[in-house]
Amino acid sequence: MENNFAVRTEGLTKKYGDKIAVNSVDLTIPRGVAFGYLGPNGAGKTTLIRMLLGLTPSTSGQMWMLGEKVPEHRSLALAKVGAIVEEPRFHEYMTALENLRIAAAVRGPEAEKRIGESLERVGLGERSKDKVKSYSLGMRQRLGIARCLLTDPELLILDEPMNGLDPAGIMEFRLLIRAFVGEGRTVVISSHLLDEIEKTCDAVSIVDQGQIIRQGNLSEMFGNPSGEVEIEVGDSEGALSVLSRLSYVSSVELVGKNQLKFELNPEVKPSQVNSDLVLAGVLVEKFSPTRKTLEDEFLSITSNMGIH
Numbered sequence: 001m002e003n004n005f006a007v008r009t010e011g012l013t014k015k016y017g018d019k020i021a022v023n024s025v026d027l028t029i030p031r032g033v034a035f036g037y038l039g040p041n042g043a044g045k046t047t048l049i050r051m052l053l054g055l056t057p058s059t060s061g062q063m064w065m066l067g068e069k070v071p072e073h074r075s076l077a078l079a080k081v082g083a084i085v086e087e088p089r090f091h092e093y094m095t096a097l098e099n100l101r102i103a104a105a106v107r108g109p110e111a112e113k114r115i116g117e118s119l120e121r122v123g124l125g126e127r128s129k130d131k132v133k134s135y136s137l138g139m140r141q142r143l144g145i146a147r148c149l150l151t152d153p154e155l156l157i158l159d160e161p162m163n164g165l166d167p168a169g170i171m172e173f174r175l176l177i178r179a180f181v182g183e184g185r186t187v188v189i190s191s192h193l194l195d196e197i198e199k200t201c202d203a204v205s206i207v208d209q210g211q212i213i214r215q216g217n218l219s220e221m222f223g224n225p226s227g228e229v230e231i232e233v234g235d236s237e238g239a240l241s242v243l244s245r246l247s248y249v250s251s252v253e254l255v256g257k258n259q260l261k262f263e264l265n266p267e268v269k270p271s272q273v274n275s276d277l278v279l280a281g282v283l284v285e286k287f288s289p290t291r292k293t294l295e296d297e298f299l300s301i302t303s304n305m306g307i308h
């Protein structure tokens with residue numbers, strides 16, 4: 001059964017002396033998705049990744065990656081995994097190409113053949129003969145990904161990959177991750193950046209103080225359970241009076257000069273309100289069902305330390 005998952009842990013625990021960094025974590029990451037491991041600083045994200053990769057031993061519990069039990073079958077698992085833990089490190093006075101040649105040399109001839117395409121893939125083809133010391137943080141992150149791609153991994157594990165990137169860099173990264181998922185790879189991203197997880201991932205685990213508090217598909221977890229709708233109209237007084245008379249609408253309130261918010265009976269389609277307003281002579285300029293965001297959820301259930 002473990003083979004169906006990219007990552008699975010059972011009761012995984014890591015203690016540093018009296019301190020429990022990872023507390024009996026049961027994690028299930030399906031294959032072929034972008035998965036966010038989301039939690040505030042100190043939640044135990046990096047520690048979990050380090051245990052999966054065999055960089056630190058667990059105190060108790062079990063782990064599997066791509067169907068291989070780790071650490072028992074670590075090398076079999078790692079042959080199919082590309083990972084960046086904390087900031088990727090390179091030989092600063094060598095070019096990107098030279099750095100990848102060194103990395104490929106220990107990974108075998110197939111990896112050497114992939115150097116060019118890996119650099120192209122992350123948009124560093126033109127800069128591959130520049131020394132890494134001239135690279136920006138975003139370029140280093142991309143070079144880290146290129147190094148992961150040398151082994152054509154089924155699973156990519158990226159620890160805080162968007163830390164310190166500017167908005168353009170974040171956007172590039174997101175597109176790259178989605179493209180990897182499109183190729184059938186699994187991408188696990190640990191992050192405290194709520195917005196990025198929400199925009200990038202299909203499923204998420206929210207962790208706090210070493211424990212998973214929620215786990216699931218983003219669409220299922222954060223649909224539109226409240227049925228709350230926000231509209232923008234030319235005539236807000238007219239809209240207020242029409243909406244107040246509709247039996248399937250409640251809690252109508254003005255929230256801006258031309259904006260109103262209300263609760264819609266879940267049995268009724270939003271298009272019904274639109275047509276009732278238009279029939280009563282109120283033109284609707286914007287209609288948006290508001291969604292509970294991951295941030296609302298995250299803030300309501302975590303201890304919220306160090307979020308930025």
Ligand SMILES: Nc1ncnc2c1ncn2[C@@H]1O[C@H](COP(=O)(O)OP(=O)(O)OP(=O)(O)O)[C@@H](O)[C@H]1O
Nearest residue numbers: 016019020021039040041042043044045046047048
């Ligand atoms: N080598 C270590 N020795 C002692 N305590 C540690 C060690 N590594 C981590 N910890 C502690 O374990 C807890 C979890 O740390 P971890 O780095 O896994 O969190 P994180 O979620 O990755 O946070 P961040 O985003 O800040 O890296 C923290 O309280 C941290 O201080």
